[in-house]
Amino acid sequence: MISIMVDYIVVGTGLAGIAFTEKLAQEGKTFVVIDSEERSSSLIAGGMYNPVVLKRFTDVWKVKEQLVIAEVFYPALEAKLQVKCWYPMDLYRRLASIEEQNNWFQAADRPNLNTFLSPEIVKMQLDGVDLSFGLGKVKATGYLETDDLIPAYRRYLTQIGCYKRETFDYDQLVYHENGISYKGIEAGRIVFAEGFGLLQNPFFKELPLDGTKGELMIVKIPGLKCDFMLKAGVFLIPIGEDKYKLGATYNWEDKTDVPTKEGREELIEGLKSFIDLDFEIIEHIAGIRPTVKDRRPLLGRSLESDRIFVLNGLGTRGVLLAPYLAEQLYNYIEKDRALEENISIHRYKKFKLKK
Numbered sequence: 530m531i532s533i534m535v536d537y538i539v540v541g542t543g544l545a546g547i548a549f550t551e552k553l554a555q556e557g558k559t560f561v562v563i564d565s566e567e568r569s570s571s572l573i574a575g576g577m578y579n580p581v582v583l584k585r586f587t588d589v590w591k592v593k594e595q596l597v598i599a600e601v602f603y604p605a606l607e608a609k610l611q612v613k614c615w616y617p618m619d620l621y622r623r624l625a626s627i628e629e630q631n632n633w634f635q636a637a638d639r640p641n642l643n644t645f646l647s648p649e650i651v652k653m654q655l656d657g658v659d660l661s662f663g664l665g666k667v668k669a670t671g672y673l674e675t676d677d678l679i680p681a682y683r684r685y686l687t688q689i690g691c692y693k694r695e696t697f698d699y700d701q702l703v704y705h706e707n708g709i710s711y712k713g714i715e716a717g718r719i720v721f722a723e724g725f726g727l728l729q730n731p732f733f734k735e736l737p738l739d740g741t742k743g744e745l746m747i748v749k750i751p752g753l754k755c756d757f758m759l760k761a762g763v764f765l766i767p768i769g770e771d772k773y774k775l776g777a778t779y780n781w782e783d784k785t786d787v788p789t790k791e792g793r794e795e796l797i798e799g800l801k802s803f804i805d806l807d808f809e810i811i812e813h814i815a816g817i818r819p820t821v822k823d824r825r826p827l828l829g830r831s832l833e834s835d836r837i838f839v840l841n842g843l844g845t846r847g848v849l850l851a852p853y854l855a856e857q858l859y860n861y862i863e864k865d866r867a868l869e870e871n872i873s874i875h876r877y878k879k880f881k882l883k884k
Contacts, residue, residue, distance in 0.1 A: 541722035548855035586636035620670035623761035657806035740817040742780040744792035763799035829874035
């Protein structure tokens with residue numbers, strides 16, 4: 530017996546699921562969102578957004594387009610949910626040598642980077658930190674506090690009667706020419722935004738999702754008094770009350786969300802490499818980022834049905850990617866606009882659509 534009729538079912542309330550659900554709401558579409566509320570990578574993320582890959586001094590793919598959308602999307606979401614979660618904040622890259630200074634000058638002079646990298650070396654003093662070679666300032670940066678956003682969004686969905694907290698049962702999904710059915714819900718389409726859980730999805734499990742484990746700490750450093758984000762191998766994000774997010778590690782082998790001794794030691798070593806201050810570890814968490822080997826997202830429809838879609842593979846840059854990709858997928862589904870090949874799942878041989 531059908532009890533609910535909607536335009537869409539969305540599976541997942543990480544950043545991808547939230548962004549797509551919000552796009553549906555903006556367009557006047559009806560929906561039900563389903564999530565098991567298992568700890569997602571979005572919840573344990575540092576949440577930093579940054580338009581430049583500082584390790585290699587390269588720009589991020591489509592970052593200007595992403596920023597235009599994100600800088601409207603998140604403040605609007607804050608207002609809607611009545612929760613503070615979007616924090617534009619300066620990011621400084623610690624320079625550790627003359628060579629790194631020269632690399633910074635060269636990068637800041639490139640046409641694709643000069644919008645985001647300040648050409649001057651910033652000189653300042655920060656207690657307990659060696660800044661002998663100065664800092665490089667990155668523009669259009671900040672962080673998203675996913676720990677505040679995601680629970681607030683789930684509460685909002687519950688209040689408007691559009692949320693089901695449960696593990697999605699793929700065996701209960703029935704698709705037909707005009708839509709899909711799932712446990713009494715009749716919908717026109719379904720979008721899976723499950724993060725690393727995609728590997729269990731029978732419609733998309735053969736996609737090359739290669740999760741990367743990341744570990745993060747909350748540390749208290751009373752003597753630091755830093756009010757900006759600092760990148761020096763590891764990153765520090767000030768979150769108030771002398772507390773900082775410290776991250777992050779990258780492990781391509783371990784697929785568990787259990788914090789490790791090795792991750793702990795790596796983060797502590799990274800912090801001690803540039804800070805000579807006492808600190809206290811408040812929390813140590815871990816999660817699996819939904820990454821793809823070619824570092825591009827996974828959008829598109831399944832081969833089984835033109836009613837079943839995926840939005841995944843946002844990796845380490847989900848804060849900026851999520852609103853941008855939600856628009857791309859919506860326009861693909863509702864307006865028949867082609868996806869760029871490098872974000873479409875149909876770039877892979879096994880998922881080529883018949884013409």
